[in-house]
Amino acid sequence: MAEGIKLAIVGATGAVGQEMLKVLEERNFPVGELICLADPREAGTRLKFKGEEHIVAAATPEAFKAADIALLAVGSDISQMIAPDIVAQNCVVIDNSYAFRMDPEVPLIVPEVNADDIDWHKGIIANPNCSTIIMVVAVNPLHQAASIKRILVSTYQAVSGAGKAGLDELDQHIHAAINGVEPILSVFQHPIAFNVIPHIDVFEDNAYTREEMKMVWETQKIMHAPELRIAATAVRIPVYRSHSESIYIETEKALSPQEARQILADAPGVIVQDDPLHNTYPMPLFSSNRDEVFVGRIRRDISSENGLAMWVAADQIRKGAATNAIQIAEIVSAKNLY
Amino acid sequence: MAEGIKLAIVGATGAVGQEMLKVLEERNFPVGELICLADPREAGTRLKFKGEEHIVAAATPEAFKAADIALLAVGSDISQMIAPDIVAQNCVVIDNSYAFRMDPEVPLIVPEVNADDIDWHKGIIANPNCSTIIMVVAVNPLHQAASIKRILVSTYQAVSGAGKAGLDELDQHIHAAINGVEPILSVFQHPIAFNVIPHIDVFEDNAYTREEMKMVWETQKIMHAPELRIAATAVRIPVYRSHSESIYIETEKALSPQEARQILADAPGVIVQDDPLHNTYPMPLFSSNRDEVFVGRIRRDISSENGLAMWVAADQIRKGAATNAIQIAEIVSAKNLY
Numbered sequence: 001m002a003e004g005i006k007l008a009i010v011g012a013t014g015a016v017g018q019e020m021l022k023v024l025e026e027r028n029f030p031v032g033e034l035i036c037l038a039d040p041r042e043a044g045t046r047l048k049f050k051g052e053e054h055i056v057a058a059a060t061p062e063a064f065k066a067a068d069i070a071l072l073a074v075g076s077d078i079s080q081m082i083a084p085d086i087v088a089q090n091c092v093v094i095d096n097s098y099a100f101r102m103d104p105e106v107p108l109i110v111p112e113v114n115a116d117d118i119d120w121h122k123g124i125i126a127n128p129n130c131s132t133i134i135m136v137v138a139v140n141p142l143h144q145a146a147s148i149k150r151i152l153v154s155t156y157q158a159v160s161g162a163g164k165a166g167l168d169e170l171d172q173h174i175h176a177a178i179n180g181v182e183p184i185l186s187v188f189q190h191p192i193a194f195n196v197i198p199h200i201d202v203f204e205d206n207a208y209t210r211e212e213m214k215m216v217w218e219t220q221k222i223m224h225a226p227e228l229r230i231a232a233t234a235v236r237i238p239v240y241r242s243h244s245e246s247i248y249i250e251t252e253k254a255l256s257p258q259e260a261r262q263i264l265a266d267a268p269g270v271i272v273q274d275d276p277l278h279n280t281y282p283m284p285l286f287s288s289n290r291d292e293v294f295v296g297r298i299r300r301d302i303s304s305e306n307g308l309a310m311w312v313a314a315d316q317i318r319k320g321a322a323t324n325a326i327q328i329a330e331i332v333s334a335k336n337l338y
Numbered sequence: 339m340a341e342g343i344k345l346a347i348v349g350a351t352g353a354v355g356q357e358m359l360k361v362l363e364e365r366n367f368p369v370g371e372l373i374c375l376a377d378p379r380e381a382g383t384r385l386k387f388k389g390e391e392h393i394v395a396a397a398t399p400e401a402f403k404a405a406d407i408a409l410l411a412v413g414s415d416i417s418q419m420i421a422p423d424i425v426a427q428n429c430v431v432i433d434n435s436y437a438f439r440m441d442p443e444v445p446l447i448v449p450e451v452n453a454d455d456i457d458w459h460k461g462i463i464a465n466p467n468c469s470t471i472i473m474v475v476a477v478n479p480l481h482q483a484a485s486i487k488r489i490l491v492s493t494y495q496a497v498s499g500a501g502k503a504g505l506d507e508l509d510q511h512i513h514a515a516i517n518g519v520e521p522i523l524s525v526f527q528h529p530i531a532f533n534v535i536p537h538i539d540v541f542e543d544n545a546y547t548r549e550e551m552k553m554v555w556e557t558q559k560i561m562h563a564p565e566l567r568i569a570a571t572a573v574r575i576p577v578y579r580s581h582s583e584s585i586y587i588e589t590e591k592a593l594s595p596q597e598a599r600q601i602l603a604d605a606p607g608v609i610v611q612d613d614p615l616h617n618t619y620p621m622p623l624f625s626s627n628r629d630e631v632f633v634g635r636i637r638r639d640i641s642s643e644n645g646l647a648m649w650v651a652a653d654q655i656r657k658g659a660a661t662n663a664i665q666i667a668e669i670v671s672a673k674n675l676y
Contacts, residue, residue: 150641154492154584156534156573174512195623196494196575196582198635198649203614207595207637216640229641233584233649235494237534238576244534246492246571246584257545276541285533297536299545302554303488303567311536311571 004032005333006066008091010059010082011073012036013045015164016096019322020071021049023291029326030333037063067091068338071325087123092338094125094325098210101126101218108221111327112269113140118331125328128222129214130320131155131234134243136222137293137319138312141267142260143223146306147252150229153215156237156244157200158284160317162187170238188236197236209234242284243320244313251306257298260308264295269319274298282313290315291323342370343671344404346429348397348420349411350374351383353502354434357660358409359387361629367664368671375401405429406676409663425461430676432463432666434659436548439464439556446559449665450607451478456669463666466560467552468658469493469572472581474560475631475657476650479605480598481561484644485590488567491553494575494582495538496622498654500525508576526574535574547572580622581658582651589644595636598646602633607657612636620651628653629661 007024011017017038024031036047037059045056057063064070064086072079072095079097086093100106107117108126113136118125128136139148159166165187173193176183183191190197200211208216212232220226255263265272273282274296282294293314301307314320332338345362349355355376362369374385375397383394395401402408402424410417410433417435424431438444445455446464451474456463466474477486497504503525511531514521521529528535538549546554550570558564593601603610611620612634620632631652639645652658670676 152490152586152639152641154571156494156575174516178512189617190621191623194577195621196577196651197621198582198584198619199614199617206640207614207635208640209614231586231639231641231645231647233492233635233647235582235584235649237494239532239534244536244573246536246573248490248569276537276545276547279527279537281536283528283533283535285529297545297571301490301569302544302546303490303569307569309569309571311573313534 004030006033006035006068007031008035008037008064008067008070009073010037010070012047012056013038013042014073015160015167015317016073016321018047019317020073020326021047023318023322023326025050027326029330033066035063035067061085064089064091069094069329069332071329072096083124092121092123092125092332094127094328096127096321096325098129098214100124101128102221108218109328110136110222110324111331112137113222114224115331118328118337121337125332127321127325127328128218129211130161130316131157131211131243131245132215132218132222133320133324134293134312134314135215135245135247136219137269138264138295138310139247139249140223141263141270142249142251142255142308143225145263146255148228148249149252150250152231152248154233154246155235156239157235158239158241158243158316159192159236160241161200161243167240170240192236192238194238198233200234200236239284240288241315241317242287242313243316244282244284244311247310247312248301249308250304251308254306255308257300257308260298269293270295272296282311284313287313288315289318291318293319342368344371344373344406345369346373346375346402346405346408347411348375348408350385350394351376351380352411353498353505353655354411354659356385357655358411358664359385361656361660361664363388365664367668371404373401373405399423402427402429407432407667407670409667410434421462430459430461430463430670432465432663434465434663436467436552438462439466440559446556447666448474448560448662449669450475451560452562453669456666456675459675463670465659465663465666466556467549468499468654469495469549469581469583470553470556470560471658471662472631472650472652473553473583473585474557475607476602476633476648477585477587478561479601479608480587480589480593480646481563483601484593486566486587487590488588490569490586492571492584493573494577495573496577496579496581496654497530497574498579499538499581505578508578530574530576532576536571538572538574577622578626579653579655580625580651581654582620582622582649585648585650586639587646588642589646592644593646595638595646598636607631608633610634620649622651625651626653627656629656631657
């Protein structure tokens with residue numbers, strides 16, 4: 001332990017990978033050795049960490065021999081392919097993709113909610129979907145207090161959910177709209193500048209997108225609440241990096257907005273921003289580059305008996321991805337679970 | 339009738355006023371005489387209608403002596419002040435503001451829903467809130483078929499809801515964000531470029547905004563459904579002129595998505611855009627400059643027994659304001675109710 005963790009980051013040149021480097025540095029994670037890996041085409045890229053330059057290497061199987069923990073910030077197909085080999089080399093995988101999240105042998109972790117599930121990992125730990133992480137940090141404390149029966153959520157998701165390519169595409173589409181030229185569609189199905197696209201990830205047979213179903217399946221798993229009923233509408237909007245969510249919950253026990261506000265004020269990882277008369281509520285622009293989940297607009301759902309409405313925003317790249325993964329790594333490290 | 343309606347437009351230089359001129363021309367409204375009025379500071383402005391130039395006059399009480407119908411596209415305070423005087427001159431007022439909407443003596447009209455309420459007008463007819471119009475056109479046909487008990491809605495509202503000033507402010511904020519200068523806040527509480535503001539109109543005592551409560555009160559009145567339970571979250575997003583809405587409904591009778599799609603395909607003023615496998619669903623960019631309400635993403639609400647989820651988009655300035663007002667004027671004219 002004294003010498004620190006030998007940490008590999010796969011996908012180090014991507015939006016989440018680069019954010020991981022920042023978060024590791026900010027949180028002073030006990031890095032013994034840092035191994036930056038990526039697609040062979042990215043090999044040779046230089047990245048800065050704690051003032052030192054690191055040269056990105058190709059993510060070959062041998063690269064993990066020296067690593068204790070590998071943070072995977074790559075697509076599901078790549079994770080699926082490389083994770084078992086990494087685990088076979090006695091390196092714990094914290095995977096940011098969808099590949100293993102619903103595997104009953106793999107814990108799916110949001111540290112503020114189910115940190116103890118890390119204890120039973122068998123080599124792979126999954127980092128949840130960004131919209132799901134943000135939602136469960138905000139609703140789990142209320143579930144503990146009053147038992148949530150049902151959640152109806154509509155999201156307002158930043159383009160960073162589509163990685164660096166998504167950020168670049170919003171830039172290009174904004175310039176195209178202003179200058180009257182054609183937007184180039186590569187990651188989005190339609191122009192995203194001054195538009196809204198109610199379509200994230202592929203459509204499932206039930207007419208929900210996979211993004212929407214992730215918010216159902218993953219929330220039930222993280223909160224240990226298989227009976228919790230959830231419906232989601234996931235929407236891409238022209239915002240850079242923070243997701244917002246309009247959430248309606250129905251609880252078993254009555255909970256007043258004031259009680260909910262108090263519970264959330266005491267909850268880990270949550271900042272209550274709920275002073276509407278001073279125009280204070282969560283907004284993506286002001287929750288970007290922050291690690292907390294911001295909650296506000298807490299009020300009775302006037303259409304139901306035991307219902308609350310609330311508005312949540314948080315940085316998709318940080319708490320929705322990089323920060324959550326590193327919080328998991330911190331626990332793996334502190335508990336010697338590697 | 340043969341000579342046409344003597345029509346006054348008050349607020350003719352505003353975003354809604356100018357759109358009214360376009361819509362009157364497109365729909366070939368039987369205009370006998372057109373009287374363009376506005377704030378005295380705007381007097382003298384030249385506007386085009388059917389190829390002819392009209393000079394805007396100050397909206398003095400005398401200006402309405404010659405008018406049969408006055409379309410008011412001004413703020414509530416102005417409407418409140420001038421409407422009774424206009425009515426006293428035997429001119430029917432169709433008011434776009436909030437001033438008279440909840441007055442039990444004033445019909446609140448969405449022609450696709452409650453056109454017959456125009457019959458009992460006493461001089462003033464109110465045009466509803468834009469988000470409300472868009473929602474009721476989409477949900478009323480389903481209410482007729484299966485009796486809606488509850489609606490939970492989250493909106494994605496264009497800046498045009500704040501008029502020409504809102505459109506200009508999004509422009510300025512986008513340029514400010516790109517060029518790294520300070521955004522100038524005048525109509526919005528916070529920067530709107532690359533941001534989302536969960537705050538439209540003032541806050542009521544119950545912690546809902548007035549915009550949100552309009553969607554409750556006005557929907558109940560238009561649909562003649564005082565028992566219908568509704569909760570709304572109204573959110574401003576960086577889109578120019580179409581509002582979108584994520585709507586969850588619960589019905590008394592079961593209704594399959596396929597039945598709902600068929601009912602809406604046959605409903606007046608609705609276009610069903612619901613072919614997700616071909617990336618077809620309503621979007622603000624493609625519903626702008628259109629008069630219809632676009633409905634898609636129709637699916638079972640998997641969190642409830644008799645629930646449906648849907649996604650709606652429509653042009654706020656047109657169906658949400660100008661077009662709806664002119665549809666009312668068409669009925670007043672056709673039925674000789676002036």
